[in-house]
Amino acid sequence: MTAPTVPDPAGLTTGALARRLGVSPTTVRSWERRYGIGPARRDPGRHRRWAPDDVAVLEEMCRLTARGVTPAEAARVAVAGVGPTPPQARTGTVSGGTTLPVGTVRPECRGLARAAVRLDAPEMALILRRNVDELGLVTAWTEVMAPALRAVGRKWATEGERYVEVEHLLSWHVCAALRRAADQVQPHLGPAALLAGMPTELHTLALEALAAALAERGLPFRMFGAALPPDALLEAVRRTGPPAVLLWSQVPGTADRALVERVVRTAWGPQGARTRPVVLLAGPGWAGPRRPPGTLRPRDLTTALHLLEGLLR
Structure with a gap:
């Protein structure tokens, strides 16, 4: 019988944190360098480790940038701990995944792609609902939903069944957002x-x-x-x-x-x-x-x- 996995008390490495957030390690290092968001623990001669509080700050920053907040402002708000996302919304986020290349797109599309890779269903639903309400259906579809769907389709085609779960979850939430938009009209x-x-x-x-x-x-x-x-x-x-x-x-x-x-x-x-x-x-x-x-x-x-x-x- 295999023993259950125990979280590393030393914290996450930068690579593991990047996979959890659905961004590249380069992005994490760039945010650390530009905005001073770094791990509290820095042992000499060893990989830096990100403690749970450090991870929470980066997760909040990802959520804010997904909603169109600039990275600089998102970093300031996340560090201050006064962002619009309530703390309980952080629970239940599924870790894992890697980056999903989407090309040159709106910040909202990048945020949707990151949430999809993390299998973060509540965040996907929130991003889609806000984009339909604020951008209108045509812009939300052509500039946010469709590019994210194409990106996950490309990833699925090149990496096999590993990304089928991402495509299925994203497709379901996109369909739900579209049905919601249609049902609101008399x-x-x-x-x-x-x-x-x-x-x-x-x-x-x-x-x-x-x-x-x-x-x-x-x-x-x-x-x-x-x-x-x-x-x-x-x-x-x-x-x-x-x-x-x-x-x-x-x-x-x-x-x-x-x-x-x-x-x-x-x-x-x-x-x-x-x-x-x-x-x-x-x-x-x-x-x-x-x-x-x-x-x-x-x-x-x-x-x-x-x-x-x-x-x-």
Whole structure:
């Protein structure tokens, strides 16, 4: 029987602390050098050790920078111990992980990525909620959520199943934030757009973002989600008579052009006044020069919103 792991009474090394925070050791050393946030224990000739109080200061600094506070101000507030995060919010943080390269992005995106690597669910929920409320849905999706999701996807692709848990937790919280944004808006009457993933498409977070953005603008829609079977898609079009149908495909393998042509030809209404929908093909799966006749292909969320608003108004 393996004995339980006992925390090192000497404290954490800089490398172990960096893994716990989800930042690089270089970042920890830079903060120590620039802002005077350093370990209390400095034994000559040995690695520096970060005691629990030192770690708490760095955790608070990470939370503050994740919310857009500059590192200098975050360091001052964290050292003073008067930050807006109550002490009890520090409990339950899961340690471990490493850095998640996100490139040149907003501070809020870097904070979300750090929280995701730490599996810090409460912090992720807080960051997402504040960003949707303060930045608006489109900016929150394009500049915070999507870059973090792409970064964890790249990490998962290069390092295998080690990062699957990070992707799953982050995706769940992003989906919850998008659903929350959509549910806060009162429903509007009138013809509604039909949103659906292609029959074999399981990835629809971007479609969730579009639905939330439509709700934010008071535009009616019906969301059918992922993997809507072909016959069900055609029946939904006939039954609801949408002015616009947006079909999402994440990868080329799910982009069924023959089915799209059937949707384009689907009509409803009384004889002599039959109507057909405008079909929008969204997502990277539709890339390529050949586009089915009678369809539009918005390149991004903003373009899709503009087209749908014109069709629904």
